[in-house]
Amino acid sequence: MLRLEKRPTPSKFWLYATPPVAVILTMIAGGILFALMGTNPFEVIRTIFWDPLFGEFAFYLRGQLLVKAGPLILIAIGLALGFRAGIWNIGAEGQYIIGAIFGAAVGLAVFPTESRWIFPVMIVAGAFGGWVWAMIPAILKTRFNTNEILVSLMLVYVAETILAKASTGFLKNPEGMGFPGSRNFSSYPAAQNAFLYEPLGLHWGGVAALVTAVLAYILLTRHQAGFQIRLAGQAPRAARFHGVSPARLVVLCMGLSGALAGLAGMFEVTGPAGQISIDFNTGYGFTAIIVAFLGRLNPLGIVLAGFILALTYVGGEMASTSLGLPDAAIQVFQGMLLFFLLAVDVLTNYRFRLAVGAH
């Protein structure tokens, strides 16, 4: 019989080996799934993981990678800070929506004024919107000891109804001939998040994601607050003796992750999405949870992980148009990735031993 034995110290090797091993296992299990669905698994895997980088349309698809990875990275970094401290904000999807609404509302309020100050103010408004939405579970947690997982998740559904109201009511395009959805930002240059360098898909959201990754890395490794976050997650009792206030940590982590999710929403609505619409949110807030874990809750790892998940989005779209693979298959594939990641992760802290004889 194999049995688990706790390692004296976590394995450095498996800490870094877990994500690639999980990705490979997911490709194998996903391949079996795709084969069961009657597609050629090798062709599908190649379409998802190879073609966007080196295939026929790579010149266009490579740009799409950063477009998708940007919001994922931005949200996942915020989530990872909280996850490290044992604070579970899983309502990033809602904060993303509210950030987008706040950001867009500021821009649309001053339409059609032209000023170079409009976009920066919208960025602040977007971050503020996400922050406000995350402060609800944070304050309920610190004041009333309410479970932040459930509250932040409930607020996703509330945010979705607000989004529906925004696109059919208070942010609806007055010249939209009755169709739901706001004005399109592509026709409003002062408030538009245009591409800075189109071949790479770089817009301000991508810049923000990469800068945030570096800042978060510095915060975690060099700053007192980062030390407190790590301490609170690994040894809550020791953290309290060290003088870490749990309430302040909740407000800090939830606030940061909310603001980052709000930023992501704001950059998305003014850039790739273009307008507030009923189906504006596409689940980035939930996929970012996978990104955070795949990146091992490390900001630099999250950048890599963000690109891998972006690959599944971009490649998945390709596979769906060229091979008829249903969109939901990609969602299953992403879910599997998190499962394998969590399963392989056991090897970081434990090792398998052959139990000799009768135990």
Next chain:
Amino acid sequence: MDFFGGINPVILIATLMASAVPILLAALGEAVVERSGVLNLGVEGMMIIGALGGFVVAVETGSPVIGFFGGAVAGALLSLIFATLTQVFLANQVATGLALTLFGLGVSSLGGQGYNGIKPPATGQLLPDALADLPVVGPILFGHDWVVYFSIAMTAVLWWVLKSTRVGLIIRAVGESHEAAHALGYKVNRIRLMCIAFGGAMAGMGGAYISLARVPQWVDGITAGAGWIALAIVVFASWKPWRVLIGAYLFGGITVLQLNLQVAGSGIPVEYLSMAPYLITILVLVIMSAGRKANGAPAALGQNFHASR
């Protein structure tokens, strides 16, 4: 007997009992799981897999009863992934539960293609019309399908099992102190695994009730957060079966009232009415959590157990 612009209180109570069934079943299952010390956040995923599994089985066999069992089996199978990861591979329960929900939503959306727009075989009223047509008590007590009665019976059974049987004592021991239970010779992880599978079956059956009786058809994302509300109700109920029933009925009442107000045209915008169930869940969580430190949560909730000896 009308108030609120044409809402009949008898019909309201009868409807809320039916509309509460999915969250009642799921929350009862989750209450057992959490009593054994495991926090499974994958209820939403297990419910939607149960909704699909139940729907497919019922449509293919033509029998809604077999459909409900199909839903239970589907939910239990999905929960075994969670059980394997957390009990064998000792993975973080919060993360694994979230993964279960994401995976379940994906699988259901994938597997449900081709089942849109089909009507499932109907689950009819259990008792004869002579009883159900009685004034006032008829619709409330006798006018339901069998699953409504089953869900109430399960509440009673689980209350009895947890409170006064040996099995219940073992489950609670494992959830309060896994070290002590292990020292007494109980297989902590095996007991938890069985509780998780039971919770999965209950959630799956609850999901099946949505797609077979409440809606009744297959729609992508049909559970719409019911699994998360079930999780909140377990906290509301302080992990006690009868309080789960009260919580589920309160919530069912709010949902029905909200829908009735939408239909009746109360002047309140539809969007604000449809966010009401979620806001009220938050409010209830706040009231239940305020002032108390642990409000009766099992002591080992969310902690994995690894027998070092």
